[in-house]
């Protein structure tokens with residue numbers, strides 16, 4: 428991954444740039460990195476602040492030969508690879524909040540946005556958009572984000588080299604992706620569950636169908652979060668915004 432590298436000073440969104448390259452036939456592993464995004468996008472239609480030179484704003488192209496219903500598994504796979512590589516690089520106790528936010532002490536340090544296209548129920552390509560708050564300082568955050576988000580620099584008290592972090596991540600992802608394609612989801616699931624901060628405690632999940640309260644107990648084979656409801660029933664959840672309990 429990353430052998431085809433496209434570096435930009437400023438783009439609207441690395442997802443838009445990579446989409447165009449993908450449509451033109453770019454190979455798997457193509458990576459778009461920008462110093463700054465003018466219209467960075469987050470999940471659920473939110474904007475993603477991407478100040479110049481302060482973070483890792485990048486999009487990676489995957490072309491797995493898989494049916495479309497595997498894309499939740501790929502989301503979790505990328506979160507695991509990112510979490511493991513950042514833990515190794517920084518020594519910080521980074522955890523995963525389902526499905527794929529990375530947190531330290533309940534504050535978000537990284538987010539992942541997966542966009543995919545499919546033809547006849549098969550995945551055509553996946554744009555894995557990754558934002559990591561590396562060297563942001565307090566003044567780079569809007570006031571309302573300061574209790575929800577933090578950067579690696581703020582946590583460690585020093586600046587980090589972005590290239591090293593990217594290199595570690597790409598190596599870890601290549602390794603796990605290879606295992607996943609050969610052996611399936613089982614080992615990714617085990618790794619994800621070990622890193623998850625959102626298991627075995629009561630959470631609220633805002634789904635397109637309404638709000639659910641319950642205790643997540645693990646992942647299903649298809650990548651859905653299994654939530655135990657108050658009546659004991661186990662409910663698979665595919666897409667939701669998770670609220671952690673106040674502590």
Ligand code: BTN
Nearest residue numbers: 440467468469470485538556558
């Ligand atoms: C989220 O947590 O809501 C996902 C954030 C994803 C941000 C990254 S930054 C690089 C890529 N380009 C974008 O416009 N978004 C993703």
